Amino acid sequence: MGQVMIAFLVGGAICVIGQVLLDFVKLTPAxxxxxxxxxxxxxxxxxxxxxxxxxxxxGATVPITSFGHALYHGAWQEAERDGLIGLITGIFEVPSxxxxxxxxFSFFASLIFRPKG
Amino acid sequence: xxxxxxxxxxxxxxxxxxxxxxRAAKYKPKPPYLTNIVKAFLVGGAICAFGQLVSDFYIRVFGFTxxxxxxPTVATLIFLAVLFTGLGIxxxxxxxxxxxxxxxxxxxxxSMSSAxxxxxxxxxxxxxxxxxxxxxxxxxxxxxVAALVVSLIKWIIIKV
Numbered sequence: 001m002g003q004v005m006i007a008f009l010v011g012g013a014i015c016v017i018g019q020v021l022l023d024f025v026k027l028t029p030a031x032x033x034x035x036x037x038x039x040x041x042x043x044x045x046x047x048x049x050x051x052x053x054x055x056x057x058x059g060a061t062v063p064i065t066s067f068g069h070a071l072y073h074g075a076w077q078e079a080e081r082d083g084l085i086g087l088i089t090g091i092f093e094v095p096s097x098x099x100x101x102x103x104x105f106s107f108f109a110s111l112i113f114r115p116k117g
Numbered sequence: 118x119x120x121x122x123x124x125x126x127x128x129x130x131x132x133x134x135x136x137x138x139x140r141a142a143k144y145k146p147k148p149p150y151l152t153n154i155v156k157a158f159l160v161g162g163a164i165c166a167f168g169q170l171v172s173d174f175y176i177r178v179f180g181f182t183x184x185x186x187x188x189p190t191v192a193t194l195i196f197l198a199v200l201f202t203g204l205g206i207x208x209x210x211x212x213x214x215x216x217x218x219x220x221x222x223x224x225x226x227x228s229m230s231s232a233x234x235x236x237x238x239x240x241x242x243x244x245x246x247x248x249x250x251x252x253x254x255x256x257x258x259x260x261x262v263a264a265l266v267v268s269l270i271k272w273i274i275i276k277v
Contacts, residue, residue, distance in 0.1 A: 004169045011165020011221065012158040018216030019157035023148050029219045030228075034255040036220060038263035045267035058168035061187055062194065062221045063161070064256065071264035079272050087268055091261055097188035098195060099257075102226045103249065105199040110233035110245045113203035 003057050010052070010059030033064050040068025045076075070095035153215050160210065160217030168194055168221075191222055198223035199230040207231075228252035 014036075021032045043049045049069045053060040060066060071091055078090025092099065172190040175181045181189065201207040207227045211218045218224055232251045236244035250257065 004166045007169035008162035008166035012162025015157045015161025015217045015220045016154050018220040019154050030252050030255045034259040037256050037260035041263035041267050058172050059165045062165045062168040068260045071260045075264050075268040098191045101192040101195045102229050106230035106233040109199045109203045109230045110237045113234050115235050116205035
């Protein structure tokens with residue numbers, strides 16, 4: 001139960017950062033998401049994102065920042081193993097589940113559902 | 118001569134516009150900053166807490182480890198987000214929660230599925246295929262560019 005509470009607090013805090021960028025810096029949601037993804041990749045490169053996941057669990061893996069972390073992780077893992085070419089072969093390895101699921105589900109949703117409102 | 122008359126006219130216009138926008142700004146409602154932040158915190162936190170429950174479920178019932186449970190958890194959240202987008206529920210949540218529903222990975226799925234559903238009428242290839250990444254494209258592009266640049270820099274520092 002404690003882990004769920006920590007996930008709630010940390011995940012909520014990351015969303016607050018997003019809301020501050022929306023309201024105070026007046027960015028569009030697409031800008032905010034792009035910035036958060038890039039921040040996730042940079043934080044992971046500095047070795048800061050993995051400790052956050054250890055601590056917060058889903059509080060760090062569910063926000064979009066973890067997408068940047070996953071992209072960087074795949075690229076770096078394969079680069080260490082296969083050399084420079086690994087950067088481009090490995091980049092989608094870890095976030096593949098998320099991207100593939102989002103594409104396939106969205107495609108079938110467009111066949112089933114009609115626009116609302 | 119004519120040009121100086123023009124610039125004077127423009128200056129006067131610009132001054133009037135400035136005065137107008139200053140006066141209008143007084144009556145423009147300010148976004149309820151604190152309320153928005155609280156809403157984003159509660160909804161975003163709740164989505165992450167739910168993700169933690171889903172992840173715990175996969176670990177306990179299907180024997181995933183803490184690391185491997187990430188993929189099925191994200192896929193489950195994305196499935197639910199697409200379903201609720203199709204039913205029109207996620208967009209209502211988005212109006213209430215702002216960044217609270219946009220920042221979690223469910224918001225990424227919502228941006229893709231809502232674009233796909235919205236543009237279905239323009240055809241399967243040009244409508245659905247061409248517009249699915251209209252909003253989510255930025256996330257992919259800047260995520261990939263940032264990840265590549267960072268790992269390239271690290272590679273150069275460590276290996277060269």
